[in-house]
Amino acid sequence: MESIESVGVVGAGRMGAEIALLFALAGSRVVLKDASLDLAEKGKARLEGVLDKLLKRGKVPAEANAAALQRISPSDDWRPFAEADLVIEAVFEKFSVKQEVFAELNKACKPECLLLTNTSSIPITQLASQVDAQRRGLFLGAHFFSPASIMALVEVIPGLETGEGTVEWVLEICRAIGKTPIKVKDVPGFAxxxxxxxxxxxxxxxxxxxxxxxxxxxxxxxxxxxxxxxxxxxxxxxxxxxxxxxxxxxxxxxxxxxxxxxxxxxxxxxxxxxxxxxxxxxxxxxx
Ligand SMILES: NC(=O)c1ccc[n+]([C@@H]2O[C@H](COP(=O)([O-])OP(=O)(O)OC[C@H]3O[C@@H](n4cnc5c(N)ncnc54)[C@H](O)[C@@H]3O)[C@@H](O)[C@H]2O)c1
Structure with a gap:
């Protein structure tokens, strides 16, 4: 995928691991972080079964398989996020947990990194306010649906300070990983x-x-x-x-x-x- 060589995913649970897989299948290198290395590795291990299902349904070419998994690196470290062009947060749906994660990403990521959250219910603008003001133009919601490897829709949700160019860019990125995005306002429950x-x-x-x-x-x-x-x-x-x-x-x-x-x-x-x-x-x- 052009210009998205390196992706960071925080949270290797039900959503994060499959989102990591989508980017890896599209050719990005992905660091998949959880609270411990063990949890991150378990998240990646679950993807073998997910890939098998995708393969059986004819959703991915057979040769994509092993290479995609090799591009995903489980981690418990913030340092690899310094390289990321795009980061997506998919940790527990609790503001205080996401607040801590964005404080870390604020320190770890380069200034031009896109910052996405997969929250289902927390206002995007409230989460964006957890990072420095100059980063907020690159911050937005990308709401995937479960199972993320199968469900085609992504709701793309700009916060108050998200740049219009950022929205267009993320819509394009969603299409590049095989999804159909729609743009939705930052309202409770989205659409x-x-x-x-x-x-x-x-x-x-x-x-x-x-x-x-x-x-x-x-x-x-x-x-x-x-x-x-x-x-x-x-x-x-x-x-x-x-x-x-x-x-x-x-x-x-x-x-x-x-x-x-x-x-x-x-x-x-x-x-x-x-x-x-x-x-x-x-x-x-x-x-
Ligand atoms: N499950 C769904 O159907 C669904 C659909 C759309 C969006 N979402 C949203 O996606 C997000 C994740 O949901 P899920 O269902 O994958 O949850 P999950 O409980 O399966 O996974 C969350 C993961 O985050 C990890 N985590 C928690 N704190 C962390 C930290 N500080 N650093 C790194 N990792 C941490 C947990 O260990 C866990 O593996 C939530 O915001 C949720 O609202 C969920």
């Missing part, structure tokens, strides 16, 4: 989560009213709306705790239309968090 949560709140309401079961609502969305997976399957995958947390934020910001439904809160209270807990909307018979 996709606002649409998504209105839909799943209504899905929960249908179940509460006894209109249809979670299984049948999922069938309705798949066969009636052409969605690849239904809302209850998705909530199980994402985690009911995360879903409820996002709805609390959206409710605070936008009011009634995002009020989380009592049946979702009940799932969280019961610890039926979804696939990670082995129990959720569609998993309750398995335990």
């Amino acid at each position: 996709v989560n606002r649409i998504f949560h209105v839909m799943i709140i209504e899905a929960c309401r249908l179940v509460e009213e006894g209109v249809a079961s979670p299984e049948d609502v999922d069938i309705a969305c798949r066969l009636g709306l052409g969605h690849p997976v239904g809302p209850f399957h998705l909530m199980d995958l994402l985690g009911n705790d995360l879903t409820a947390r996002v709805q609390d934020i959206l409710f605070r910001e936008y009011g009634e239309r995002f009020r989380p439904r009592p049946n979702l809160k009940q799932k969280v209270d019961a610890g039926h968090l979804g696939s990670k807990a082995g129990r959720g909307w569609l998993l309750s018979d398995r335990t």
Whole structure:
């Protein structure tokens, strides 16, 4: 990829590792940092399975495989970030954690480095204010979707001080790594989560009213709306705790239309968090 030779990714979890892979597949050298070297290496190790799946789906050419993984260097060190042309932050969704990360990046990165965050809910402008004023023109949100190796969309979100040229450049970079970007304003939930949560709140309401079961609502969305997976399957995958947390934020910001439904809160209270807990909307018979 022209001019993006070196990429830094902070956070080797569900999102960060696959984002690292996308850049490596496009030809960049990538340093993949987590809190420890062990976590960074585990993040990279998971990518072998991800690559296999991409290969089976014909999403990447076979010869790209090994070379891409070799371009990813796990690390627990900030020093390699001095070389990066672009850094993307994908650590826990907690302001204080991201604040510390951007303080380190502010020290480590060269002045012309693009600084991206994959936050789902923290205002981009608030995160941008954690780096020096002269860096903020190069700071913006790049919201990938899970699984990042498969989902084509990236919401590109400028903060208040992001340069217009930066936005255009990042839109181009997203296309170069095989994604379809859209430009979205820095508002809570950006665009996709606002649409998504209105839909799943209504899905929960249908179940509460006894209109249809979670299984049948999922069938309705798949066969009636052409969605690849239904809302209850998705909530199980994402985690009911995360879903409820996002709805609390959206409710605070936008009011009634995002009020989380009592049946979702009940799932969280019961610890039926979804696939990670082995129990959720569609998993309750398995335990
Ligand atoms: N999971 C999703 O569906 C999804 C979708 C879009 C955006 N996001 C956003 O992406 C970000 C990451 O989410 P995730 O699901 O990958 O989380 P995750 O918990 O899977 O991964 C986060 C990683 O960050 C690491 N980390 C924490 N503190 C660190 C630090 N100081 N330095 C380096 N690494 C650190 C953790 O060890 C962990 O490996 C969040 O901001 C989240 O809101 C998530």
